[in-house]
Amino acid sequence: MAPSNTLGTTRIAGDETAEDAIVERIFEAIIDQRLPPGTKLSESALCEAFGTGRMRIRRALLLLSGREVVELRANRGAFVASPSAEEAAAVFEARLLLEPGIARLAVERADDADIAGLGRHLEQEYDAHRNGRRNDAIRLSGQFHVLLCQVAGNDVMVRMVKELVTRSSLIIGMYGGPGTVNCRDDDHAAIADAIRRQDGDKAAQMMRLHLTHIQGNLDLSGRRRPAADLVSILRH
Amino acid sequence: MAPSNTLGTTRIAGDETAEDAIVERIFEAIIDQRLPPGTKLSESALCEAFGTGRMRIRRALLLLSGREVVELRANRGAFVASPSAEEAAAVFEARLLLEPGIARLAVERADDADIAGLGRHLEQEYDAHRNGRRNDAIRLSGQFHVLLCQVAGNDVMVRMVKELVTRSSLIIGMYGGPGTVNCRDDDHAAIADAIRRQDGDKAAQMMRLHLTHIQGNLDLSGRRRPAADLVSILRH
DNA sequence: CACAGTGACATTGTTAACAATCTTTTCTAC
DNA sequence: GTAGAAAAGATTGTTAACAATGTCACTGTG
Numbered sequence: 001m002a003p004s005n006t007l008g009t010t011r012i013a014g015d016e017t018a019e020d021a022i023v024e025r026i027f028e029a030i031i032d033q034r035l036p037p038g039t040k041l042s043e044s045a046l047c048e049a050f051g052t053g054r055m056r057i058r059r060a061l062l063l064l065s066g067r068e069v070v071e072l073r074a075n076r077g078a079f080v081a082s083p084s085a086e087e088a089a090a091v092f093e094a095r096l097l098l099e100p101g102i103a104r105l106a107v108e109r110a111d112d113a114d115i116a117g118l119g120r121h122l123e124q125e126y127d128a129h130r131n132g133r134r135n136d137a138i139r140l141s142g143q144f145h146v147l148l149c150q151v152a153g154n155d156v157m158v159r160m161v162k163e164l165v166t167r168s169s170l171i172i173g174m175y176g177g178p179g180t181v182n183c184r185d186d187d188h189a190a191i192a193d194a195i196r197r198q199d200g201d202k203a204a205q206m207m208r209l210h211l212t213h214i215q216g217n218l219d220l221s222g223r224r225r226p227a228a229d230l231v232s233i234l235r236h
Numbered sequence: 237m238a239p240s241n242t243l244g245t246t247r248i249a250g251d252e253t254a255e256d257a258i259v260e261r262i263f264e265a266i267i268d269q270r271l272p273p274g275t276k277l278s279e280s281a282l283c284e285a286f287g288t289g290r291m292r293i294r295r296a297l298l299l300l301s302g303r304e305v306v307e308l309r310a311n312r313g314a315f316v317a318s319p320s321a322e323e324a325a326a327v328f329e330a331r332l333l334l335e336p337g338i339a340r341l342a343v344e345r346a347d348d349a350d351i352a353g354l355g356r357h358l359e360q361e362y363d364a365h366r367n368g369r370r371n372d373a374i375r376l377s378g379q380f381h382v383l384l385c386q387v388a389g390n391d392v393m394v395r396m397v398k399e400l401v402t403r404s405s406l407i408i409g410m411y412g413g414p415g416t417v418n419c420r421d422d423d424h425a426a427i428a429d430a431i432r433r434q435d436g437d438k439a440a441q442m443m444r445l446h447l448t449h450i451q452g453n454l455d456l457s458g459r460r461r462p463a464a465d466l467v468s469i470l471r472h
Numbered sequence: 473c474a475c476a477g478t479g480a481c482a483t484t485g486t487t488a489a490c491a492a493t494c495t496t497t498t499c500t501a502c
Numbered sequence: 503g504t505a506g507a508a509a510a511g512a513t514t515g516t517t518a519a520c521a522a523t524g525t526c527a528c529t530g531t532g
Contacts, residue, residue, distance in 0.1 A: 279514070491515080494512085
C-alpha cells in the first residue's frame with residue numbers, strides 16, 4: 001500500500017534528510033491545491049506544523065524557492081509562488097516540449113511491471129475521482145506524469161517534470177476554472193493504452209493533446225484563491 | 237562589453253541577493269571546468285574567496301545542491317558533483333529531448349536583434365577559441381545553448397538548460413577526452429545559420445546532431461581530474 | 473471622518489558561541 | 503618498521519540570543 005511518500009524522490013530510505021521530507025510535504029500540499037498561490041508560509045507556523053526548529057524550515061524554504069515553487073521576499077518571508085501569465089505560458093510550453101518525448105521514451109522502455117504499475121495507478125486515480133476524494137484525485141493526476149518519467153527511466157526528467165507539475169497546479173489554481181482538475185482521467189487512460197500497445201507516436205500525440213486540453217482550460221485573468229490556514233493543512 | 241555576469245539570471249540588477257551572485261560564480265567556474273568534479277568546497281575557503289560569512293556560503297551551497305551541481309555529504313561538507321554514467325546518459329537524453337525543440341522555437345521567435353546577438357556571440361566564441369583562451373571558449377560554448385533559450389523567450393527553459401549545460405560540463409570533465417571542449421564551434425555556427433534562414437527543421441536537426449557529437453566523445457570509464465586549489469580559482 | 477504619525481508587537485535576518493563529527497597526527501605495542 | 507589506538511586539531515552542524523525590518527493598532531490633528 002504505502003499511501004504516503006507519493007511523488008517521493010528516487011532515493012534510498014535512510015538517506016533522506018528531515019528538510020527533504022518537509023520539502024516533499026509542501027510540494028504535495030501545493031500539488032493537490034491545499035496551498036493556494038500567495039499563501040504566506042510563516043516560519044513559526046511551519047515550525048509548529050512539522051515540529052522542528054527554525055533552521056530546518058528555513059533550509060526547506062530555500063530549497064523550495066530554488067524550485068520556483070516558493071517566493072522569498074526579503075524581510076517579508078516566504079509565500080507560495082503566484083506564477084504570472086507569462087510564466088504559466090512558459091511552463092506549459094516546456095511541458096509540451098518535454099512530455100510527448102517522455103511518453104515515447106516510456107513506450108520504448110516499459111516492461112510488464114511498468115505496464116501493470118500504470119494500470120494500478122489509473123485504477124487509483126479513477127477510484128479517487130469516483131469517490132469524490134478530490135485531493136487524492138488531483139495528486140494522483142499529477143503523479144501520473146511523474147510515473148511516466150520513471151517508466152522512461154530518466155531521473156533528470158523526473159525532477160524536471162515534478163517541478164513542472166507542481167507549478168502547473170499553481171497555475172491551474174490561479175487561472176483555471178473553479179472545478180478544473182489537473183488532468184482528465186480519460187486522457188491518462190488513452191496515454192497508458194498507447195504505451196501498452198507500444199505505439200510511441202500515439203502516446204506522444206495523446207500527451208500533446210492532453211497538455212493542450214489542460215492549457216485550453218486556463219483563462220489568464222489573474223484571479224486568486226483565498227489563503228487557508230497553514231497549521232491545519234500541514235498537520236500530520 | 238560587460239564580460240562578466242555571463243549566463244546571468246534574467247533578473248533586475250538591484251534585486252540580486254549576495255548568495256545568488258555566489259551561486260552564479262560557482263556555476264560559471266564549473267561550466268568552464270575550473271572546478272572539476274569531486275572538488276571539495278570547504279566553507280572556510282569559500283568564505284575567504286568571496287569575503288563573506290559562513291551563512292551566505294551555506295545558503296549558496298544548499299541552492300547549488302538543489303540544482304544537482306553540488307553534493308552535500310552529512311558532516312563531510314560540499315563537493316562538486318561527480319555524475320555517474322547513468323546520470324550522464326540521463327542528462328544528454330534530456331537535452332536531446334529539449335534542445336532541438338528549443339532551436340525550433342528560437343527560429344519562430346527570433347527577431348533581427350536576436351540574430352545579431354547570435355552573430356556577435358559566435359564571433360566571441362570564435363575569437364576565444366582562436367586566441368587560445370580556453371576557459372572563455374568553454375564558457376561561451378555553454379552559453380550559446382542558454383542564449384538560444386533566451387531567444388526562444390522561455391525562462392523556464394533557460395533555467396533547465398542552464399542546469400543541464402553545467403552538469404554537461406561536469407560530465408565532459410569526467411568522461412570526455414583530455415582536449416574535449418563543450419561544443420564544436422562549427423556546429424553552433426550551423427545552428428545559428430539555420431535560425432537566420434528561418435529553417436526550423438534544420439535548426440532542430442543540427443542541434444540533435446550537435447548533441448550527438450558531444451555525446452559521442454564520451455567514453456564512460458570513470459576517470460577523474462585532480463582537484464585544484466579553491467581560493468586561487470574563485471578569487472576575484 | 474479621514475489621514476498621517478507614532479509606538480508596540482511580531483516576524484524575519486544575522487551573528488557568534490557551542491556541540492558533534494570527521495581527519496590527521498602521534499604514540500605505543502608488537 | 504608497521505599497525506592499531508588515542509588524542510589533538512579542523513570542519514561541519516545546531517542552537518539561541520540579538521538586530522533589523524515590517525506590520526498593525528492607536529492617537530492626535532486637520
